[in-house]
Amino acid sequence: MHIDVLTLFPEMISGVFNASILKKAQEKEKFSYNLVNFRDYSENKHMKVDDYPYGGGAGMVLTPQPVFDAVDAVANDKQTDPRVILMCPQGETYNQQKAQELAEEDHLVFICGHYEGYDERIREHLVTDEISIGDYVLTGGELGAMVVIDSVVRLLPDVLGNEESAPEDSFSTGLLEHPHYTRPADFRGMKVPDILLSGDHAKIAEWRRRESLKRTYERRKDLFDEKCLSEADKKILGKK
Incomplete structure (x- = not known):
């Protein structure tokens, strides 16, 4: 370019x-x-x-x-x-x-x-x-x-060090990004969620999706297209 x-x-x-x-x-x-x-x-x-x-x-x-x-x-x-x-x-x-x-x-x-x-x-x-x-x-x-x-x-191929960084950014998926944590696991009594320390990648992915949905619903409800929500997403948000 x-x-x-x-x-x-x-x-x-x-x-x-x-x-x-x-x-x-x-x-x-x-x-x-x-x-x-x-x-x-x-x-x-x-x-x-x-x-x-x-x-x-x-x-x-x-x-x-x-x-x-x-x-x-x-x-x-x-x-x-x-x-x-x-x-x-x-x-x-x-x-x-x-x-x-x-x-x-x-x-x-x-x-x-x-x-x-x-x-x-x-x-x-x-x-x-x-x-x-x-x-x-x-x-x-x-x-x-x-x-x-x-x-x-930053969206051009190979510009970012991690190929997964851009696709997971806020708005790239239509949702706000999930929360992030790093070391230490316990900082002044504020602890990292246990699920992120579990090593269970499937459960971690589920947690991230849930937190992303919740954060978007709470902060940017205007981004939601109800028709694009899966049944699992609706269940997370308490919708029928």
Whole structure:
């Protein structure tokens, strides 16, 4: 996978790419990235990338020319038809299923805006996806893009050390993840559940499923699709 990030502030992002899982993924050659300052593509003599909105109003709007030309350049460089993602509070709310979908792509381009918004022609004629990471507004799209990129790259084959880690994450199964415990077995009188010390893998798996169901029901009931619950699941939840 190759990822291009179009931003006016590349310095906000470089540190994230060079730490933790993202750094290891690059070392394993699982993905590459390029930070593109789309101001470099401005044809304005002052290198402006924004202008006042037609009809008046507060704030400045990103003009289409630098963004279109920057996307054309990175697509031509890789000779691909990339997935072009606009980070925008008006976009679809991001979730794990979207992360899994994007992880199947070979080339992703993220457009990170600033100021009041984008010229609508960017939205209508250039991007393939509009993504929001929540119902709140940030100064720009960089933080949102970093969240999405991290969640996508960790799903690429062999990026995580344990192949079972990603499939068992919260939301990957449609449920919140079960509780975890590690040594010591007794910490200040707080003990690890006996079942986890039993060595009985079948019973441990049953316990984890039960705790996952209970935690989801208690904390995120909105995630439940009643039709997908097995009879055993319904019994655990006390449902008929």
